[in-house]
Amino acid sequence: MSVNGSLSGISFSGLGSGIDTASIVSQLISLERLPINRMQTQKTRIQTRQAYYNELKARTSSVAASLGTLKQSATLNAVKGTSANTDVATVSVSAAANPGSYLLKVSQLAAAQRSTSTVQASSSTALGYTGTFTVNGKSLEVAATDTLAGIAAKVNALGVGVSANVISGQSGDAYLSLSSTATGQKNAISLANVSGTALASLGFLGGTSSLRDATGTTARSVSFASASQSLGSLTGLSGTANFDVNGTTVTVDFATDTLDSLATKISAEGSVTATVKTDSATNRSYLELDGASLGTLLSDTSGVLKQLGIFQNNFAQPVTAAQDATFTLDGIAMRSATNTVSTAVNGVTMTLKKANATTPEESLITVERDTDTVVNSFKAFADAYNNLNGFIRQNSSFDAETFESGALFGDPIARQLEDIMSDLIFLTKPDAATGDLSSLLQIGFGRDNTGKLTLDESRLREALTNNASGVSKLFSNSGSTTGADLAFITGTNASRNLSAASVVITQAATAHLVASDPVGGTPQVAGEILTFGGSIFGNSNILFSIPSGIDQSEIANLINSDSRLKDLVTASYSSGTLSITSKTKGTPGAFTVTSNVASAAGNSGIGTSGGNITAGVNVEGTINGEAATGLGTLLTGNSGNANTEGVQVRYSGTTTGNVGTVTFSQGLAARLENQMLLFSDSVKGIFKAQDDSLTSQIADIDRTIANREAVLKLREANLKARFQAMDSAISAFRAQQAQLSAALTGQR
Structure with missing residues (x-):
């Protein structure tokens, strides 16, 4: 009896024939797999070549990057700043700074205001105080159940740049401490009573009133989030309030008045000029008043000017007064709201650290060319060049005795790159004028007999010292x-x-223009709101409120003085038409403006459809x-x-x-960089094309191997089936032979 088959994963073959059919099938399949093995070897060689190309690309990209740095004017004109006395001030500079020296004398450092309440019985029990007061222009209501800690939490929740904390005394007494979160006179704390006795009970204020933030003939309010929102929405106050300007009463309606409309009302009297300005650092708006003797021209009959932060009662328990930094630079008097000063000298930032009012602290601030940084940039180029050149040479070598060669030996791309590298040192700037620098050789570069790029640093430093502009002109566009x-x-x-x-x-190029209907100069019958939008406004809407009683000419003046609009558009009035024109020409200056009322006599004439548009065109x-x-x-x-x-x-x-x-x-740097980008460009460089080609070849090999493996699998199954059939036939034949032999033996 013969057994040929598979039982429980165990294969028995050739039992009938006595032939090891499994070994025969395996050897036949191995022979037929030889082409696949050759393809796998070919794939490995391609992957190795691809890896070397990727390394070549990386090193070539490093050369290109170093040249990209050298072509920047900021690199070649690098400057550094130093302070002779870092206890007085430290300094940092940007590429915009020009060499020079400045004598700094600091008489006062900027400080943030800090003040405390009078002593309170407890920080955690209800105080029994009631009333409303403003903190930096935002109203806060105190209930009888509020504790000192609760009031501190309410102040902090306003988010108006004032930090409130409770200080506990040794005998259980408690104090409320208020401090400005920013330094400078403009950030002086504004506290003003609205109603009730809570603020008076806390004991922060004395009885003397003066302008809160004043310089010369100008005074400023606290800052607000918007110049066109109603003062009621900004402060949380309601109703109306009055104050006098040189004896003329001005009424503030918190429901309808804005900073813009209030400025118009104040200026209308004539003795004080009021404008709305925007703090560029915070993008917040404030009211600035200008006039001789403002303290006497303005009479705060209802306290509203204190609530807006123009006037302020003195603080009874001051800890630190709000103050600007005051200093001179080469004898020129200056002041800053912070101790970090970046506007005094272009590209120079000074951090003030020490001051003396009687004998100002001094330090010599020096800005000079940063030759070390420039030299290091050239060294980085030389290093990147040598790393690439060394890699090519190392992997392109051939040993005549052992006949061993590097992976890039005879490679046409590596050879082409090496030739270009050899020529870089001799590349010149073709349009260089007579007497101008025109090549790397003139500033200290050379090559040794191994192809390594050399740099004579002393010669480079000499060129940078004596002809810095010439070196910059050589390399920069x-x-x-x-x-x-x-x-x-x-x-x-x-x-x-x-x-x-x-x-x-x-x-x-022409500017984008929005013109009203020619409705004439009839004064506004009622208030109106214009909505400005478009890319020049950051793709957000600006609501511009127009008070009643003014005509189109006055509307134009309001637009031109509005802190959010005046730098982006300009308005004019002529022949009954209000025109609003973008200050940016072409399509980048496109904008829209619509009104909340239909165009008619007695309003702006813009209308709900957005006026008559003349689109700006590009050059x-x-x-x-x-x-x-x-x-x-x-x-x-x-x-x-x-x-x-x-x-x-x-x-x-x-x-x-x-x-x-x-x-x-x-510049020469750009020309050299272009040579490298021919190879390393990630979109159309030679290495990118070669990598795509090799990747495609690998994919083709993988597909061919997969197809052949599938064929071999079928071939193996077919051979096994045929040998099994043969083995079964032999087994059956031997069985019949045995039976026949037995029958013949029986007959004997």
């Missing part, structure tokens, strides 16, 4: 224009050198006879242009035709 209304903006690596290339304008024209694309007043050479791709100029004029010329010089 630069450009200039002729024509009164034409300005050079930038060029790119794709831009080619241009010499007095003509700029021809076929369409000058159009050519540079050097090549097509260019306009955006606003910017004209940029189109992608793919032979010479002007990426060259950008600004044309601010109104005439068309030939308006001037542009000259562009590509």
Whole structure:
């Protein structure tokens, strides 16, 4: 009896024939798998080659990146700042700073205001105080059940730049401490009573009133989130209140008045000029009053000027007064709300640390060229170059004795890259004028006999010391224009050198205009709200309130003085029409304005549909006879242009035709970088194309292997079936033979 098959995962073969059929099938399949093995070996070689290319790309990209740094004007013109006495001030600088020295004398440091209440019996039991008062222009209501800690929590919840804390005394007494969260006179705390006795019971204030934040003839209110929202929504106050301006009563209606409308009311009297301004650091609006002897011109009959932070009663328990930093720079008196001063000298930030009112603390602030940083940037280029060049040489070697070769030996791409690397040192700036620097060799670069890039640092430092502008001109892109209304903006690596290339304008940029219907100059019958929107307003809406009783001419004046609008649009009135024009030309200056009432005599005439729009158009024209694309007043050479791709100029004029010329010089760093980007560019570089090709080859091999493996699987199954059939047939034949032999033996 013969057994041939599989039982419980155990295979028995050849039992009938006595032949090891499994071994035969395995050997046959192994022979047929040889092409697959060769393909897997080929795949491994391709993957190894791809890995070397990826390393080449990474090192080439490092060279390109170092050159990208060197082509920046900020790199080559790097500056550093020092303070002779860091106890008095420290200094940091940006690329915008120019070399120079300044004598700093500090007489006063900026400080934040801090004040305390009078002693209170407890921090945790109800005080029994009632009333409403304002903190930095925001109302707070105190209930009889409030504790000192509860009042502190209410102050902190206002979020108005005042921090409240409870200080416990040794005998169980408690104090409420208020401190401004920012330094400077403009951030002095504003506390004013509205009703009740809570504020008086806390004992913060004395009885003397004066302007809270005043400088010269000007005084300022506290700041608010908006100039056009009602004062009621900003302060939490309601009803009306009065004050006098030079004997003329001004009524504040908290429900309808805004900072803008209040400024108009104050200015209408004539002796005080009121404007709404915006703090650029916080984007908050405040009222600024200007007039001689403001303290006597203004009479706060109802306390509203204290509630708005213009006047302030003295603090009875002051700890620290709000004050600006005061100092001189080369004898020029200056002041700052903070001890970090970044507006005194362009690109220079000073942090004031020590002051003396009697004998000002001194330090010499020096800004000088940061030669070390520039030299290190050149060293980084040399290191990146040598890392790449060394990698190519190491992996392109061939040993004539052992016949062993590197992975990149004979590789055409590596060879091409090595040739370009060898030529970099000799590359020159073709448009360099006589006497100008034109190559790396002139500033200390060279090559040794191994191909390594060398740098004579002393020679480079000498060039940077004696001819810093020449080194910058050698490496950086630069450009200039002729024509009164034409300005050079930038060029790119794709831009080619241009010499007095003509700029021809076929369409000058115009501003976006919204005009009202010609409804005449009839004064407003009732109040009106204009809604401004569009990209120039950050794609958010600005609500502009127009009080009753003013005409279109006065509306234009209000728009032009509004802190949120005046830098973006300008308004004018002529022949019964209100015109609002964007200050940014072309499509970037597009905006919308709509009214909450239909256009009619007695209002702005803008109407609910948004007035009559004349859309601004972008500049159009050519540079050097090549097509260019306009955006606003910017004209940029189109992608793919032979010479002007990426060259950008600004044309601010109104005439068309030939308006001037542009000259562009590509720096040596950009030229060298372009050579590297031919290989390392992630979109169209040689390594990207090669990587895509190798990846495709690997994918093709994987598909071929998979297909052949599937065929082999079927082939193996077929062979096993055929050998099994043969084995079964032999087994059956032997059984029959045995039976026949037995029968013959029986007959004997």
